[in-house]
Amino acid sequence: MKDCQGLIFIVDDDPPVLKGLSRLLRGRGFQVRTFASAEAFLGALGAEAPACLLLDMRMPGMDGLDLMDALARRGVETPVVVITAYLDDGLARRCKAAGASACLTKPVEPSALLQAIAAARSGAGMSRAPNWRRRHQ
Numbered sequence: 001m002k003d004c005q006g007l008i009f010i011v012d013d014d015p016p017v018l019k020g021l022s023r024l025l026r027g028r029g030f031q032v033r034t035f036a037s038a039e040a041f042l043g044a045l046g047a048e049a050p051a052c053l054l055l056d057m058r059m060p061g062m063d064g065l066d067l068m069d070a071l072a073r074r075g076v077e078t079p080v081v082v083i084t085a086y087l088d089d090g091l092a093r094r095c096k097a098a099g100a101s102a103c104l105t106k107p108v109e110p111s112a113l114l115q116a117i118a119a120a121r122s123g124a125g126m127s128r129a130p131n132w133r134r135r136h137q
Helices: 015-027 038-044 064-073 089-097 110-122
Strands: 007-011 031-035 052-055 080-084 102-105
Touching: 007 015, 007 038, 015 031, 015 110, 031 038, 038 064, 052 064, 052 110, 064 080, 064 089, 080 089, 080 110, 089 102, 102 110
Parallel strands: 007 031, 007 052, 052 080, 080 102
Antiparallel strands: none
16 A cells, blocks of 8 residues: 555554554555554664654553653654543643644544644644654664
């Protein structure tokens, strides 16, 4: 299948969420890679450049904010859309400060998700540049 939309990475500890989001995005032409934990994502981190990272906040072990911090420490930057069932104003502010382009509440409406991905990919709302690179090797 031709990659017409880009590569989306999804990090979420809930298998039905991973399956549902993956199915939705693949149906819209995205390539998708899923990870059941932040640690699994970091372990697989390579040269593949995602169009966007969809990230859950509450996960066992490393949470979403910890993952964004770990990526920043490694000098890795990519557009991030946070998807969580536990969104409040304080968390939304912390996510934005960490570089998230958008924060959405689960269950997420497909149209809102697709709009957030498009905005993240265009750099709208980003506090860091949307690219996938390591500044310090």
